[in-house]
Every structure is written in C-alpha cells, then in structure tokens.
Amino acid sequence: MLIEFIPEVGHFALIVALFMALVQATLPLAGATLRKPLWMAFDRPMAAGQFGFLLLAYLALTLSYLLDDFSVANVAHNSNSMLPWYYKLSAVWGNHEGSVLLWSLMLSGWGFATAVRSRYLPRDMAARVIGVLGLVGVGFLLFVLLTSNPFERLLPNVPSDGADLNPLLQDFGLIVHPPMLYMGYVGFSVVFAFAIAALLGGRLDAAWTRWARPWTNVAWAFLTVGIALGSWWAYYELGWGGWWFWDPVENASLLPWLTGTALIHSLAVTEKRGAFKSWTVLLSIATFSLSLMGTFLVRSGVLTSVHAFANDPSRGFFILVLLAITVTLSLVIFALRAPKVGYSTSFTWFSRDALLLVNNVLLVIMTVTVLLGTLYPLILDSLGLGKISVGPPYFNALFVPLTVIMCLFMGLGPVARWKHMPPGELSRRLWLAGAAALVLGALAPLLYRGEWNLWVSLGIVIALWIVLPLVVDLVTKLRQAKSLKRGLSKQSLAYWGMWLGHVGLAVTIVGVAVVSHYNVERNVRMSPGTSVEVAGYRFTMTSLGERRGANFIADTSLIEVQREGASRHFTMHPEKRLYLATRMPMTQVALRPGLFRDLYVAMGEDLGDGSYAMRIQYKPFVRWLWLGGLLMALGGIIAVLDKRYRRAKAAEKSVQGACA
Incomplete structure (x- = not known):
C-alpha cells in the first residue's frame, strides 16, 4: 500500500534537501570569493530545491499523522486514533522531532523567499546571503537526520494505537503559537x-x-x-x-x-x-x-x-556545538x-x-x-x-x-x-506632555473603583509619556504642513509603523500595571446552590454534569454570573477533563472576556461530597497585554510596506552605486 512508503519518501526528501543545502552553502560563497558567475548561479535553484524537498518531507510526516501510521515512532508517541484531525496537524510539531523539521522547513522558506527577492541585489551579495543561509540549513538538517529523525520506524512491533498528544497541547493556541x-x-x-x-x-x-x-x-x-x-x-x-x-x-x-x-x-x-x-x-x-x-x-x-x-x-x-560554531565564526569574521x-x-x-x-x-x-x-x-x-x-x-x-x-x-x-x-528646545516641546502624563497618570487610577495605587499610577504615567510625545510630534508635523490632509498624507508608512509600535508598548504597560495590582482572586469550595461574590459579581453554581468529548470525559459545572445591580445574568461552563489515552487530568477554564476585564473560572479537584474546589478571578485590563503585542506586530508589518522598500529597482541602483 502507498501508506507504507510515505515515511520513506519523507526520509529520502530530507537527504536530498541536505545535499542541496550543502551545494547552496559552498558553491555560491566560493563563487562570490573567486568571482565565478557560474558557481554563484547555483544559489537560487538550490534554495528553491531545498525548500521544495523539505516541504515534501513535512507533508509526508503530516500524512503519516492523518492516516494513523503508528509504524512511525513519532506518530505512535504523539498521536492517537481518537485524536481530532486538527490536533493531528498540530501534533506534527507538538514534539521535538516534528518541531525541528518545522524549524528547518521555515528556515528553507525564508531562504527561498530571500532568493526570490535577491534579484535586485548585486550578484555577489546575493550569493553570499543565500550561501550563509545554506550553511545554517546544513547545520539543522544534519541535526534532524543524525539525532532527531521524525521518520524512524517501530517495525516489526507496530503498536495498535498511539500514546496520544500531550493534553496541554490539545488546544487552538498551540496550533498557532509555535509556528x-x-x-x-x-x-x-x-x-x-x-x-x-x-x-x-x-x-x-x-x-x-x-x-x-x-x-x-x-x-x-x-x-x-x-x-x-x-x-x-x-x-x-x-x-x-x-x-x-x-x-x-x-x-x-x-x-x-x-x-x-x-x-x-x-x-x-x-x-x-x-x-x-x-x-x-x-x-x-x-x-x-x-x-x-x-x-x-x-x-x-x-x-x-x-x-x-x-x-x-x-x-x-x-x-550547543552549532551555537558555538555560529557565534565563534561570526565574531572571528x-x-x-x-x-x-x-x-x-x-x-x-x-x-x-x-x-x-x-x-x-x-x-x-x-x-x-x-x-x-x-x-x-x-x-x-x-x-x-x-x-x-x-x-x-x-x-x-x-x-x-x-x-x-x-x-x-x-x-x-x-x-x-x-x-x-538644543536641550532647551527639547524641553520646550515636551514639558506640556510630561506635565499631562503626570497629572493624568496620578488621577486615572481613581476612576477605577476609587482605589488609588502608586504602581498602577506609575505604569499609566510611563504609558502616557510614551504616547503624548508622539502626539506632540504629529501635531508639529501637521502645523508645518499647514493642512491636515496634506500633513497626514506626507507621513510615511514607516512613521505610522513606529507610531503603532510605541502605542502598542504603552497599551501593554497599562495592561501589566492594572492587572498586576487590581486582580481579584478567590479560591472557594462550591457545590450546586452555593454562591460567592467576587469584585461585584455573584457566581452561583447551579448544576454539575458530565460530558464526553472525542478523546476525553469531563466533569462540568454550570455557573450563573450576575453583576451587582444588573437584572440579567450569563452562564459560564468550566470543566475538569480526563484524557482517556494518557489518563491525564486537565482543567478547561471558563472565560468571559472583555476589553476592560475578564472573568475567569477554573474548576479544580473533586472534594468528594458533591463539591469542587473553584478558582474565580476578576482580571481587569488583561486583554490589553495581548492587544498591545498585536499593535506592536502590526506596526512592524506596516513599516515594511513603506514605499522606499517597495521601490526594488531604486534600491538596486542605490546598492550598486554604494558598492561602485
């Protein structure tokens, strides 16, 4: 059957990718040194070939997971026939061997993208860049093949089923986080x-x-x-x-x-x-x-x-040897x-x-x-x-x-x-922003439940000090342009990227300061009919039950939550899961997210009398931590779209002129 040969195809693709990486790492660098155009011409085809064969190897491992080929040790140790298909996809990199293969694939992908875009570089520069990436690729492919081969077999003793993926990794966050x-x-x-x-x-x-x-x-x-x-x-x-x-x-x-x-x-x-x-x-x-x-x-x-x-x-x-070689050779050069x-x-x-x-x-x-x-x-x-x-x-x-x-x-x-x-000019531009940051930062915590906290105030002052000078700078630029529309259009995407990046850091700082000092947590014992009040919210356990998932069973609880003074309520459903293959218990948290606060309920151990240990938390501004990170990342991407980076031919002339 075809399934029997899929791991061999993947293993063979890894070996071919290694040989292509060796060529990519040697001939282009030698050609750039000796000024041999024919040798340098190997850089882009080898980069493309290495990426293609590594992609084939990765697809082969992915198919082995999807087809439950437990003759492959990597699949047998990290998957199970009951595992949902989408977790089988993440299980490919949810282990050491698969993660190193994904790392190597991504490295070759960056090398391939660099090769595609390097046509606007001087020929010897492009050959050296792609050659250095080939050297790094050789190191990781040797690592995969010599110590971490994801296609090792368990023949002839093939298990009837796999050990399953670590329940901690059976989550959407672990599908997107490692890549x-x-x-x-x-x-x-x-x-x-x-x-x-x-x-x-x-x-x-x-x-x-x-x-x-x-x-x-x-x-x-x-x-x-x-x-x-x-x-x-x-x-x-x-x-x-x-x-x-x-x-x-x-x-x-x-x-x-x-x-x-x-x-x-x-x-x-x-x-x-x-x-x-x-x-x-x-x-x-x-x-x-x-x-x-x-x-x-x-x-x-x-x-x-x-x-x-x-x-x-x-x-x-x-x-460690690869790291030592990289650092030593780089510093010597x-x-x-x-x-x-x-x-x-x-x-x-x-x-x-x-x-x-x-x-x-x-x-x-x-x-x-x-x-x-x-x-x-x-x-x-x-x-x-x-x-x-x-x-x-x-x-x-x-x-x-x-x-x-x-x-x-x-x-x-x-x-x-x-x-x-001049220092005087700098202080004249910023004194108002500094004063505003101090005053607003000192008063802002009072708006939150009337509780003033020095460290929260300091965090807000720092965040405002990051943002307000940006506003001062933008207002100055708009005044110089004498037109709002003209002034905004004159600012480059790199400028707006810088804006977003700095604002993102300020947003994260506010989130860190507020959630670190205004977080409310209670560990309580709850059974059906019991209630507890946390930060102005009443949490009432109304029932307990059981649920069967694809590869787990779960004790569930229904929590009704009502805000003080509100007529409506909503429900939360925390779980305590037991994964069948590994017999490993896991807590499935119930969240009620919001821009300014999260309600967080975690179901703990069964206390034996129809009650459970419950952790209930009120977490203000916690989402600002990740919102700030996304703003920073978006700022980095927007800066890349600046027109001076899209003018490839102009960049080529600039590089060639500088090298002449």
Whole structure:
C-alpha cells in the first residue's frame, strides 16, 4: 500500500534537501570569493530545491499523522486514533522531532523567499546571503537526520494505537503559537546572513541595512505575535490565570525579542545616518545566536518546563556545538573585518542618535539580566555547586526598573532631531506632555473603583509619556504642513509603523500595571446552590454534569454570573477533563472576556461530597497585554510596506552605486 512508503519518501526528501543545502552553502560563497558567475548561479535553484524537498518531507510526516501510521515512532508517541484531525496537524510539531523539521522547513522558506527577492541585489551579495543561509540549513538538517529523525520506524512491533498528544497541547493556541514563534526565530537568520555577507564583501554601508531592514521587521513581528500567543495560551490553558511566569523557556523567546528590538532601531540609524555600524552587525549576530540558544534550552533536556520538548542530552550537545560554531565564526569574521567599519557621522548627546543608542544599551542590559537569571541556575547545577531557583522576584527587581528608564528615553526620541538638538528646545516641546502624563497618570487610577495605587499610577504615567510625545510630534508635523490632509498624507508608512509600535508598548504597560495590582482572586469550595461574590459579581453554581468529548470525559459545572445591580445574568461552563489515552487530568477554564476585564473560572479537584474546589478571578485590563503585542506586530508589518522598500529597482541602483 502507498501508506507504507510515505515515511520513506519523507526520509529520502530530507537527504536530498541536505545535499542541496550543502551545494547552496559552498558553491555560491566560493563563487562570490573567486568571482565565478557560474558557481554563484547555483544559489537560487538550490534554495528553491531545498525548500521544495523539505516541504515534501513535512507533508509526508503530516500524512503519516492523518492516516494513523503508528509504524512511525513519532506518530505512535504523539498521536492517537481518537485524536481530532486538527490536533493531528498540530501534533506534527507538538514534539521535538516534528518541531525541528518545522524549524528547518521555515528556515528553507525564508531562504527561498530571500532568493526570490535577491534579484535586485548585486550578484555577489546575493550569493553570499543565500550561501550563509545554506550553511545554517546544513547545520539543522544534519541535526534532524543524525539525532532527531521524525521518520524512524517501530517495525516489526507496530503498536495498535498511539500514546496520544500531550493534553496541554490539545488546544487552538498551540496550533498557532509555535509556528508564529518559529517564524520569528528563523526569520532573524536573514538579517544575520546579510550582516555576515556584508562583512565578507566589505560593504558595511547603509545599502545592505536598507535591504535587510524589512526582513528584520517581519521576523520581529512574527516573534512578537508568537510571544503574545504563548502568554495567552498559558493564561487560559494552565488554569492559574497568570500571563507571564518568567519560565526559562518563556525567557528564551524574550531574549531575541529584546535584541531584535534593539536591532530594528540600530538598522534605522545605520540606514538614515550611516552610524552604529558595529552595533548593527553585532546585534544581528546576537539576535540569531539567542534564537539558537532558545532552541538549545527547549530541546537539550536541561530545563523542566511545560514548554520544553526533549530530554536527550546528545541533542542538546549538537545544538550547543552549532551555537558555538555560529557565534565563534561570526565574531572571528567581524574581528577580521572590523577595521572596515567606519564611523562617518557624529552626534551630540541631545539628539535622536544618542537617545536610540541609550535605549539600545538598555535593551542589551535587559537581555543580559534575563540571560543571567535563566542560565545561572543551570551553570551552578552543571558545576555541582547545588540547585537554586531564580524566580519572579529577581526578574521584577531588575527588569522592571530598566524598562521604566528605557521608556523615559523613548518619550524623548520622537521629537528629538538627528545629530543635534538644543536641550532647551527639547524641553520646550515636551514639558506640556510630561506635565499631562503626570497629572493624568496620578488621577486615572481613581476612576477605577476609587482605589488609588502608586504602581498602577506609575505604569499609566510611563504609558502616557510614551504616547503624548508622539502626539506632540504629529501635531508639529501637521502645523508645518499647514493642512491636515496634506500633513497626514506626507507621513510615511514607516512613521505610522513606529507610531503603532510605541502605542502598542504603552497599551501593554497599562495592561501589566492594572492587572498586576487590581486582580481579584478567590479560591472557594462550591457545590450546586452555593454562591460567592467576587469584585461585584455573584457566581452561583447551579448544576454539575458530565460530558464526553472525542478523546476525553469531563466533569462540568454550570455557573450563573450576575453583576451587582444588573437584572440579567450569563452562564459560564468550566470543566475538569480526563484524557482517556494518557489518563491525564486537565482543567478547561471558563472565560468571559472583555476589553476592560475578564472573568475567569477554573474548576479544580473533586472534594468528594458533591463539591469542587473553584478558582474565580476578576482580571481587569488583561486583554490589553495581548492587544498591545498585536499593535506592536502590526506596526512592524506596516513599516515594511513603506514605499522606499517597495521601490526594488531604486534600491538596486542605490546598492550598486554604494558598492561602485
């Protein structure tokens, strides 16, 4: 039967993709060095071929899941005949082997997209960029084939059914969260490839940053959405009601996001002013290296986390070697080419250049802070010096103040001019915005149930300080244009993207401040007929029941909720599920979402007398956390659509002129 050969087709496709990646990684780079056009011409066909064969391998694994081919070890360990088909699709990447295959597919997809768009680049530059991406592809394909082959068989002892997918992963959030996160991780390989190609070619000018900047924005937007989705999933799926736990794997995704944010701003300065060239190259290397480190942490077995996939140290060692090679070779190339990195611009400390530099330094310090808190316990444990836990107190004590300082400088940036701006002029432009932020931030908490809180007030002040200078800058531009319509039309999409990105951060800060200090939680014992009041809402359990799902049975409860003073009520339906294949219990939270508050009910353990432990929470402004993330990502995408990035031929002339 055809089904018997599908895994072999996938395995063969992986091997072919590896050989194509080897060609892509060698001939184009050699051709660019030796100026052999024929060798360089292999770059685009090999990139397309690698993507095509990896797509074939991924489809083969997906078909094995959909057809319940339990002779494939990966399918037998992570699926079940009762598993709904849509969870079988997510089960493909809901494990170590499948996730690394998806990572490799996405890496080849970014390489293919780069090859398609590289026709507007100088030929040797394109060959180097695609060649570097080929080198990264070789590393990951070797990793897949040597340590993490998703097509290994269980022949002749084929189980009658599979072990099932981890119930934690049987959720819509886990269908969309990993692909978004991987797209962000892998996307930074493109700007890394551009940085290395620019170093190899001795072309550290504004031209390469202009071409690499859109790819960076898109990767950063994907990573932002991925992190937001991960936070949202943890919030409603784990039953705790928290949105960020400073889990080491959560930190692993935050690290490249922080340096990626710094990289976006550094690229803007290099493109606009020709400055920060060293910063831009080093941040490109650091961001992709931290993406690889995240892969190591998740797949090495050194961490215990609901997000972690693997527990095989040999796999972790392979990625650690890949990370070491990447970082070492990149820094060696940078050191050898560093004399060619010029500093052709100057600026004073009262300028947009300086403010962006300060914020970049702060973002790097924040990255180091999170990195140390994540790795320090692992280092101590590996040296036999004992086990310690670094939790929220450490991260909150250091990360939050650094964020506040960074936001203070962010407010100054939009109204400051490049190169130089007199301090007096800067203060004249911003004193009103600063005063308004202080007054409104101090009064705003009083509007919320009459409860004033210092930390909430500080959060709102910081958020307003980010937004109000943007308003000042826009009003100034509209006045200069002397026409509202003309002034709005003159602003570029990159400008509006910056607007959305900064506003998104302000929205997230408001959400963090309010939900962290005004959250109301009660853990209660409830049985049919009992009621409890939480934050002005009365929750009444009216009945208990049972429900059968596709692969689980569930104890259910019906909760009637009525707001104080309201005549209408609504119902909520929390569940306690037991998955049949794994016998694993899971809490299915009931949510009543809203823009300004969430009602959250989690059904706990059966207490044995017809009553259940229930966790009821009132979570104000929690949705603003993820709304802010989506606004930031949308800002990154809108900036990519700016007309200067769509003028491909003009970009080609600019690059070629700069290289002449």
